[in-house]
Amino acid sequence: MSRFLSIIFLCCLPAWLWAGENYRFRVYLKDKGDGGYRVEEPEAYLSKQAIERRTKNNIAVTTADFPISRSYINMLSETGVKPVVESKWFSTVVVESADSTVVGQLQQLSIVDSVKWIWKGNLKVPAEETGEERFVSTDKPQDREYGYAEKQIRMLNGIKLHEAGFQGEGMRVAVIDAGFMNADRISAFDSLRLLGTYNIVFPGKSVFVGDDHGTKVLSCLAADIPGVMVGTAPKASYLLLKSEDSDSEYPIEEDYWTAAVEYADSAGVDVISSSLGYFSFDADELSYDQSALDGKTAMISRAASLAADRGILVFCSAGNEGNGDWEKITFPSDAAGIFTVGAIDEDKKKSSFSSVGFTADSRVKPDAVALGTGSCVIGPNGNIRYANGTSFATPILAGMGVCLWQSLPWLNNREVIRLMNRSSNRYKHPNKEFGYGIPDFYKAYKKERKNGLRSK
Structure with a gap:
């Protein structure tokens, strides 16, 4: 699969490893910075199928289609927060911290427009199952092709x-x-x-x-x-x-x-x-x-x-x-x-x-x-x-x-x-x-x- 699958969520970190109650904030950026992508070379980030859909419908590739600059993500991280997930369309980054007062530090950054509290708690990771059990239907087949549906x-x-x-x-x-x-x-x-x-x-x-x-x-x-x-x-x-x-x-x-x-x-x-x-x-x-x-x-x-x-x-x-x-x-x-x-x-x-x-x-x-x-x-x-x-x-x-x-x-x-x-x-x-x-x-x-x- 194309390169975007390996880079689209590099900002996601294992927040479930943290103990205690944490806060998550949506950070609205003033812009996305220069991530090194160019609209003339969309294949560097978008899949072939995504480009074909745009071409078929006469939809231009724009800078909105590219991710936030890694330098911006690093600037946020330097305040002590952990980036969780980002939006390229809205120029937002969700960050996590156990210290709610970090908002003040975030708001002082030149790249930040505003900050909004959007979550608190401690994520519970579902247990992984390693069984090999197969689940085969025991429902009685009907005469109709579509069965019960x-x-x-x-x-x-x-x-x-x-x-x-x-x-x-x-x-x-x-x-x-x-x-x-x-x-x-x-x-x-x-x-x-x-x-x-x-x-x-x-x-x-x-x-x-x-x-x-x-x-x-x-x-x-x-x-x-x-x-x-x-x-x-x-x-x-x-x-x-x-x-x-x-x-x-x-x-x-x-x-x-x-x-x-x-x-x-x-x-x-x-x-x-x-x-x-x-x-x-x-x-x-x-x-x-x-x-x-x-x-x-x-x-x-x-x-x-x-x-x-x-x-x-x-x-x-x-x-x-x-x-x-x-x-x-x-x-x-x-x-x-x-x-x-x-x-x-x-x-x-x-x-x-x-x-x-x-x-x-x-x-x-x-x-x-x-x-x-x-x-x-x-x-x-x-x-x-x-x-x-x-x-x-x-x-x-x-x-x-x-x-x-x-x-x-x-x-x-x-x-x-x-x-x-x-x-x-x-x-x-x-x-x-x-x-x-x-x-x-x-x-x-x-x-x-x-x-x-x-x-x-």
């Missing part, structure tokens, strides 16, 4: 798109989640086309331990056991990224997620599917209010939009706050230029937990809905489960979006979003619960294929 794919008219020959071949998909427990040992993923993995929270540690949320999400996309479960994009290639610290909820989650998105961009993915969302944090004073749901306020939402600006098709879950006091969509699902997914049940009624729109600036969100009540997933033991959440509606729909884009390669990411919206059953009358409704992916394919071929 058939209804969630049929609801989107996705089976016909698969039968037309589009199951995600050649498409590169990043899944950003909390962890993919046992996904490396589950038979349903034996055919998984794995591009790579990266643990943003614990650099150097496996993504296959600690949390199984991403395992279930991944199964909706990539499972391939005929008669038991077939995902919506079983032939796509996948990059698995862990960005969630499951033990606490602080704004640093936005920095982890942003770093994951930047990593995925540099790796050259076409699509991102993320079933993570935030609004409330363990420290109340750091939480958001609903006026921030404008796509421009939260760091994580701005990062999602920047990914879209670089030609990536981004799918995000709307959130599961429909029954709660918050009720609304969560961040980054308010971002402009991305596709936000809500949840419905098999009767095509809104799942009670599914977060609702609109955004604070009155844009339609969610964009569309898919089955999120009683979704078929594969758990960490390799067997079928049924789960509830926009977390699962999102990859179910995202996988079909992958296949649709595969079938219509002349479209860009924003055109694919418009096509999915236009093919949905409430397109003319969107609302805050369903957005534009349930997409019909085969209908979208047929209509656009005819138009595309006619224009050639």
Whole structure:
């Protein structure tokens, strides 16, 4: 793989070795300094696929695509802090220290614009498992090709798109989640086309331990056991990224997620599917209010939009706050230029937990809905489960979006979003619960294929 994979997170240090409670601060830099990279030579940092995506979409490589100068990172370190993770797009570096008064020293540096407290605690590293146990499904195969997952794919008219020959071949998909427990040992993923993995929270540690949320999400996309479960994009290639610290909820989650998105961009993915969302944090004073749901306020939402600006098709879950006091969509699902997914049940009624729109600036969100009540997933033991959440509606729909884009390669990411919206059953009358409704992916394919071929 290209050089960027070996250098993109050189600033990540083993913070889990520290004892006691520590603080993490987001340091906003005035600029990024000169890291030695040139827009005329993007291949020195970006992967071949990332450059090709930009070229295809007439997107210029800029200095925003390159990392922060190592000299700047060293200047921060000289104050006694430990760099944790950085954002090339926002010119920020998260640093850690057991001494909260270090903020004063940081603010005196000529390269620093401001400093914000975003986390305190002590990270708990998930135990590594060394067992060789294989997890083979014991579920009884059904007569139907898609097995227990058939209804969630049929609801989107996705089976016909698969039968037309589009199951995600050649498409590169990043899944950003909390962890993919046992996904490396589950038979349903034996055919998984794995591009790579990266643990943003614990650099150097496996993504296959600690949390199984991403395992279930991944199964909706990539499972391939005929008669038991077939995902919506079983032939796509996948990059698995862990960005969630499951033990606490602080704004640093936005920095982890942003770093994951930047990593995925540099790796050259076409699509991102993320079933993570935030609004409330363990420290109340750091939480958001609903006026921030404008796509421009939260760091994580701005990062999602920047990914879209670089030609990536981004799918995000709307959130599961429909029954709660918050009720609304969560961040980054308010971002402009991305596709936000809500949840419905098999009767095509809104799942009670599914977060609702609109955004604070009155844009339609969610964009569309898919089955999120009683979704078929594969758990960490390799067997079928049924789960509830926009977390699962999102990859179910995202996988079909992958296949649709595969079938219509002349479209860009924003055109694919418009096509999915236009093919949905409430397109003319969107609302805050369903957005534009349930997409019909085969209908979208047929209509656009005819138009595309006619224009050639």
